[in-house]
Amino acid sequence: MRPVWWMVGISLSSSLAATALARMGPELFLGMLAPLVVATLTWVLVERTYRRDPARLTSLMVMAFAGKVVFFGTYVAIGLTVLSLRPVPFVVSFTSYFIALHLAEALCLRRLFAEGRHLTQE
Numbered sequence: 271m272r273p274v275w276w277m278v279g280i281s282l283s284s285s286l287a288a289t290a291l292a293r294m295g296p297e298l299f300l301g302m303l304a305p306l307v308v309a310t311l312t313w314v315l316v317e318r319t320y321r322r323d324p325a326r327l328t329s330l331m332v333m334a335f336a337g338k339v340v341f342f343g344t345y346v347a348i349g350l351t352v353l354s355l356r357p358v359p360f361v362v363s364f365t366s367y368f369i370a371l372h373l374a375e376a377l378c379l380r381r382l383f384a385e386g387r388h389l390t391q392e
Contacts, residue, residue: 273378274310277371281306285363297355301363304345308338309371313378320382342368 285302292298312334319330346364349355 273374274313277306277309277313277374281367281371285367288363292359294359295356296353297359298363300349300353300355301360301365302367304342305364305367305371308341309375312338313375316375316379317382320386324386 281302285299288294289298315330315334316327320327346361349360349364350357
């Protein structure tokens, strides 16, 4: 659960700082919001699943990937059409947070798997 707080804290503070410094509207914040919500939700589910039954993790991640494709496609489409957000700041923010948060998830997975290997070797 600790990685979730790091992801939330860093994402919110960097988004708010960038919004204030760049004097942007909601584009930077909304570009960060969906990747953050999905990354934190995914991490909580991954961690819980791995601790309970590691064999179920792959199927969970495949289902999560399919859900993310649909959700992110819909989110970006709504942001650019219905909300009429300025495309460049929104897409740059979304892409940056998407990549950074998925990298954070990958590093956390690596650490989780290393802890699991360490526990099984003892």
